[in-house]
Amino acid sequence: xxxxxxxxxxxxxGLCRRACPTECIHFxxxxxxxxxxxxxxxxxxxxxxxxxxxxxxxxxxHYVHEPSVLAEAKQQAKAWARRRYERDRAARAAAEAAxxxxxxALASDD
Amino acid sequence: xxxxxxxxxxxxxRRDPPYRPVMSLSEEERHALEARIGTVQNFxxxxxxxxxxxxxxxxELRKALVSSIRSAEFxxxxxxxxxxxxxxxxxxxxxxxxxxxxxTWDEVRHAQLAVGLLQSYGGEIGEYPxxxxxxxxxxxARAMQEQMLGDDPSDPLISLSTTNVSLEGAALAxxxxxxxxxxQIGDELLEHCYDYNWADEVTHTAIGDYFVKQIxxxxxxxxxxxxxxxxxxxxxxxxxxxxxxxxxxxFFAEEDERGATALGGPVVARxx
Numbered sequence: 001x002x003x004x005x006x007x008x009x010x011x012x013x014g015l016c017r018r019a020c021p022t023e024c025i026h027f028x029x030x031x032x033x034x035x036x037x038x039x040x041x042x043x044x045x046x047x048x049x050x051x052x053x054x055x056x057x058x059x060x061x062h063y064v065h066e067p068s069v070l071a072e073a074k075q076q077a078k079a080w081a082r083r084r085y086e087r088d089r090a091a092r093a094a095a096e097a098a099x100x101x102x103x104x105a106l107a108s109d110d
Numbered sequence: 111x112x113x114x115x116x117x118x119x120x121x122x123x124r125r126d127p128p129y130r131p132v133m134s135l136s137e138e139e140r141h142a143l144e145a146r147i148g149t150v151q152n153f154x155x156x157x158x159x160x161x162x163x164x165x166x167x168x169x170e171l172r173k174a175l176v177s178s179i180r181s182a183e184f185x186x187x188x189x190x191x192x193x194x195x196x197x198x199x200x201x202x203x204x205x206x207x208x209x210x211x212x213x214t215w216d217e218v219r220h221a222q223l224a225v226g227l228l229q230s231y232g233g234e235i236g237e238y239p240x241x242x243x244x245x246x247x248x249x250x251a252r253a254m255q256e257q258m259l260g261d262d263p264s265d266p267l268i269s270l271s272t273t274n275v276s277l278e279g280a281a282l283a284x285x286x287x288x289x290x291x292x293x294q295i296g297d298e299l300l301e302h303c304y305d306y307n308w309a310d311e312v313t314h315t316a317i318g319d320y321f322v323k324q325i326x327x328x329x330x331x332x333x334x335x336x337x338x339x340x341x342x343x344x345x346x347x348x349x350x351x352x353x354x355x356x357x358x359x360x361f362f363a364e365e366d367e368r369g370a371t372a373l374g375g376p377v378v379a380r381x382x
Binding site: 010011012013014015017019023026027030032033049051053054091092094095096098099101102103106 | 123147149157160161163164167269278283308320322326333336337340344355356361
């Protein structure tokens with residue numbers, strides 16, 4: 001299975017595209033102002049449907065994956081998740097250090 | 111004395127208290143800001159959200175967070191009200207002018223919500239400086255936008271693609287995350303104010319997309335312009351956050367190729 005976008009209600013906000021871990025949602029390279037999911041690289045994670053503000057993304061139950069492409073897409077998603085996790089962890093650590101500098105009492109709590 | 115649209119074009123953005131961009135703070139003001147939130151670089155919604163998450167008790171951080179967002183709301187009142195006047199000189203549907211009037215009022219409500227939130231924290235407008243977005247509706251900012259976009263920012267198609275669709279589309283994530291933070295730390299006012307803003311932002315993005323589609327209907331050249339400025343706008347924002355996507359790189363590579371073909375292949379065109 002893969003996800004698909006109903007272009008009628010889509011408002012092209014781009015949230016799904018920016019949230020997709022395999023960058024398989026295209027907009028700028030479609031030649032039109034339309035968000036399109038490349039089903040071959042969709043790993044069925046559902047993040048796009050979850051962030052869509054107008055609920056225009058749904059399952060395409062008929063799509064059948066080519067196993068090797070799906071495996072490649074999953075590797076890509078893992079790398080994306082790792083990058084995001086590392087970035088979030090670094091940002092969180094920096095924020096925690098900043099609040100400890102502002103409020104030394106927090107540091108002594110640790 | 112020109113028309114109202116001509117006069118507005120040259121009039122700078124004003125607010126009382128006046129805009130005070132963070133980039134132009136005096137040494138003394140900078141130290142005062144640093145004493146409250148750490149460093150000037152912390153004065154942005156994403157960093158402030160993380161800091162609040164790490165220390166719920168520091169009310170200054172909440173004031174700074176709301177202040178860092180509210181600059182854009184005031185700038186929105188300024189920008190959308192200008193469009194109501196200036197776009198009357200463009201061949202656009204009257205409903206688009208009405209939509210801009212509605213959006214102006216939405217931004218006023220967002221600014222009012224920000225004022226109320228700040229008051230609830232014991233703060234006020236002007237206490238914290240403005241972010242980059244503060245006071246950018248005037249002529250100086252327009253020249254900068256034109257250079258950045260490579261197109262005319264006063265053209266409704268360009269403005270709708272960049273402000274309504276690209277910028278407001280991205281703001282959905284900002285409002286959602288801020289509302290979630292409110293839920294996480296038990297600040298119901300913060301949660302509900304930004305949930306309210308989020309809902310308006312969905313409508314603004316929808317308005318932008320609807321009219322861009324109308325203007326581009328059956329005109330691939332206009333559609334390409336809309337896509338191109340949207341990509342430039344997003345590339346700029348992604349450059350700031352370090353989240354460049356492969357698709358944007360690909361889009362500009364294709365644009366370059368198209369440009370090279372247009373320049374290198376005029377043998378046929380010239381012969382014609």
